[in-house]
Amino acid sequence: MEWSLTIDKAMPRPLRVILRGVGQVFFCCNAVTGLIFLVALFIGGVTAGAAATVGVISSTVAAYLLGFSEDDIDAGLYGFNGTLVGPCLFLFLENSPQLWLYVVLASVLSSVVLAALMKILGPYKIPASTSPFVLTCWMFLVAVYAFDSFSRGPVLPHPGTPAVVTDAVAIPADMWFTALSKGVAEVMFADSVIVGILFLTGIAIVSLRGALMAVGGTVIGVVLPMLLGANQGMIEMGLYSFNPVLTMMAVGWVFLKPDGRSAVLAVLAGVLTVVCQAGLASFLAPIGLPTLTFPFVLTMWMFLFAAGMSKYWSHPAAE
Template sequence: MTDLRLSATGLAVDDEGSRLLAFADTVLRGLGQVMFQNNSYAGLLFLVGIACNSLVFASAALLGTLASTLAAIALGADRQMVRSGMFGFNGGLVGIALLCFLQPTPLVWACVVVAATSSSIVMAAMLAALAAARLPVLTAPFVLTSLCVLLASARFGHLQATDLLPAAGLPKAAAVEGVVTVSTFGDGVLNGVGQVFLQDNLLSGALFTLGLLVASRRACLAALAGSFAGMLVAWGMGAAEPAIRAGLFGYNSVLVAIALSGAVLAPGRVATAWAVFAALVTPFVTAATMAVLEPFGLPALTLPFVLVTWTFLLAIRPSPG
């Protein structure tokens, strides 16, 4: 008889007879790893949160995670890394991004499978390339794979963009737009967490926050603090109120805060201090990345998070202590 039990992080399978159940748990862990949580309970709450906003996005996230996980198994990737969901989260994000920025045609769904599979190949290659520098790959495979497909859509007539894809054009000077109120900050904090999965929905953000709380109180607090920090800087620098409310200047700070406060660096007061400072810096990198990619009609995605986290890790690690 199959020996199944629930552990603190998800389903534990003690024999080879339940590979399907173990694989389902692995897929959920892949969704959890989007916010550094090797926890299938968190992954399930993340999936439910996406579905509350869009069943299409939830299906794309699930398909992308499935495809990238299967690709990692076919590549012969490290079994423990695969089991913990490390080869799933980039594929899940790829699936959401393509269905967010491209019209959901059968061809685009096929592209989700191809791109998510490719993200695992990029992941494996970057793991080898960054090993000497002791840098984590983070969401770089998601960013590179998604931007490649979105940029290619400009030359493929059967890939039609949605109105969420930025219009290509030279960067324009921003003007202060709208009045920031208490409700802006209330919505913006949760939306900042929600936008990690490209979801502009308060209920989604709340469920993602709950998922983090189930997995790690430290990660939950870091996410909320990061979202608030990013929003605060954006407000102080005169970003548009709709963008602040939607969490567009918060989600990269969310990921930076979680990463540097304990997911990548060892937890402690020094790591917390660096995480806070990095979260405050990230909105500047986010705005700059948006401006750089605007002429190409491309979104920033989580590129600011990757750049900021890599920079801080390279700067901090060689230092004594």
């Protein structure tokens, strides 16, 4: 929407860059959308909002100090991985004063990893997306075993053999709206219907197609796992939805020509993301790591590389 772009451009540059970094979690280079996302995070939890703020500032400042592309920094591309790092570490680790330093270090590292991956993937016009966040957080979550100052949080999976699901049942009708909304909110680790609605509102300000792709992703993340007999609690919390949300937005709106053909490909990619997430969860269970957004990253990479070989879909756009 034009009014949001006007406000975006009128903001002081430092604030605009930081808020764009938050917006880029959902591929939205818009400070107004980023502000809505950040406010939503604070509504979901003050600690999560503060951690996201520290993360996006740390990763963005690090990119400036390291001399990375100012165009990429201004677009918020060095902010969104840091935005995710903060809430992630506070979710999976015990809250402590040292954890704030951990967040800053991990956010700074995410910018270094992003620059490296952009160099590697750039010639293929494939985006690094949230892979720096995933790789960095995996490293820091495993590293806590070596440091006495940090402790695992109760949410972090315990290493062990993957468990067989035995409680798969249909979701009650009154839980559908909750599951669908939380599927969008869980992209930033928020277990909240209100946060999910605000996230969709922020996306719609930038693109109605983007918002529709997000809705399509969360629908797939609820319906398909239910049909396949996944754990009901995980479905209701949106834990099968947040990856398809990002996949469908990336394939059906951002990196391929936004038309009917890319929409069809996005649906197929969303379906595969659900299966990929289940497989990766079982693969990572022995070392006690969460999948985070890696199912989205892996599926998106496969589909964007494949699209470059097809006569039906455009080549992926540069990040």
